[in-house]
Amino acid sequence: MLKRFLKVLCIILVVLILAVVAYLIFMTVTDYKPEEVISLNVSDDTEQVLKKDTKISAMTYNMGYCGLDAGQDFFMDGGTGSRSISKEKTLENLLGMTEFIQSQETDFILLQEVDIKATRSYNINEYEKLKENLSDYSSIHCINYNVPWVPVPISKPHGSVKSGLVTFSKYKITETNRYQYPGKEKWPRQLALLDRCFIESKLPVEEGKELILLNSHLSAYDKGGTIRKQQLDFLKDYVSKEYDKGNYVIVGGDWNHAIPGTDSGMFESKQEWPEWLKEIPEDFLPEGFKWGADKTVPTNRTVDIPYEEGENYYSVIDGFLVSPNVDIINVEGQQLNFQYTDHNPVTLEFTLK
Incomplete structure (x- = not known):
């Protein structure tokens, strides 16, 4: 026996x-192995050209694949959730965020974690639904997460994922590219992780200059911060070179770092500073560049537990970096209480000198 x-x-x-x-x-x-630079297509490009000394606005918003609403936690942060609770809830979250975005009427919309086809969001093409509702914008999409099957958690795997960044614009874009960030986790861990990148959009400005608009999503989980340092060094070098050419430069997105000038300690919380959250090094900021962030409104909550006011740890990790020739008029975080995603949106108003 x-x-x-x-x-x-x-x-x-x-x-x-x-x-x-x-x-x-x-x-x-x-394994998805994108080239360092990939040319992207602009859908429904507009003809309107940027002008100097005109008030312009941009919003950045991490949509959390429309599955990280207030009632959810996430397994990679210590929770148990791995998918949106249902297809109906996914669509409800998408609709809520879309209606908010429409109400703001910003000139540029920079979105992160927008699924094209993924188990976690019930294979809803979130990008196509956004395009249907934002038909007066041109748009660009690029992939930064393309994995056939994420096998964890065992009880309910994250599954297949095809997701990425989306930029919407009311102004003409002459060129747009996907730039791969340097640095990768070791095999086999990297096989199930994002391929971090940014979308570069080049927009003509009167008198022959260009606005270089970047939609970026940096790493969050690398131990020791080695990969994050490589990414920040790469980004610093890129924006410095573009500004030296005489261009205007704006970087918006999810930095996955506490943005300088903000203080997470001012938000009431029963949790401690999470291990994944790092500060952006002081030597990162290129000379003359400025941060655009609202220190009074948290843009991210911890997702080891569902959202409960005063319980989660809150931080400001979403915002903008602008070159010296961009004047910031106002930066405003929108307190949506993480109703639809684990992030709050941030809007920047600016002029080009």
Whole structure:
């Protein structure tokens, strides 16, 4: 009896090992390996050209794949959730965020974590639905998360993911590219993680200059911060070179760092500073560049637990970086109490000198 049990156990172990090996081979072969720079297409480009000394606005908003609403937690941050609670809730969150975005009537909209087809969001093409409702904008989409199957958590895997960044614009874009950030986690961990990048949009400005608008989403989970340092160094070098050419430069997005000039300690919370949250080094800021962030409104909550006012840890990790030739008129975070996603949106009003 014991021999038969051991034999069955050995067979099960061999099958499990073979399954894991087969999965790793499959994931390695199908691993998304984007080029360092990829040219992107603009959908429904407009003809309106930017003018100096005109008030312009931009919003950044991480949509959390329309599945990280106030009632949800997330497994990578210590919670148990791995998907939106239902297809209906996903659509409800998408509609709520879309209606808010429409109400703001900003000139540029920079979105992160917008799913094209993913298990976690019930295969809803969120980008297409956004385009339908924001038809007076041109738009660009690029992939930064393309994985056939994320096998964790075991009880309810995150599943297949195809997701990315989206930029909407009311002004003409002459060129747009996907720039891959440097740095990767070690194999096999990297196989199930995002390929971090930014969307570069070049917009003509009167008198021959250009506005370089970047939609960025930096890393959050690398231990030791080595990858994040590489990304910040790359970004600093890029924006400095563009400004030296005489261009206007604006970077908006989810920095996954506490933005300088903000103080997370001012927000009431029963949690401690989370391990993943880092500060942007003081030597990152290029000379003359300025931060655009609202220190009075948190833009992110911890997702190891669902949202409960005064319980989660709050921080300001979403905002803007602008070059010296951009004048900031106003920056306003919108306190939506994380109703639809684990982020709050931020709007920047500015002029080009």
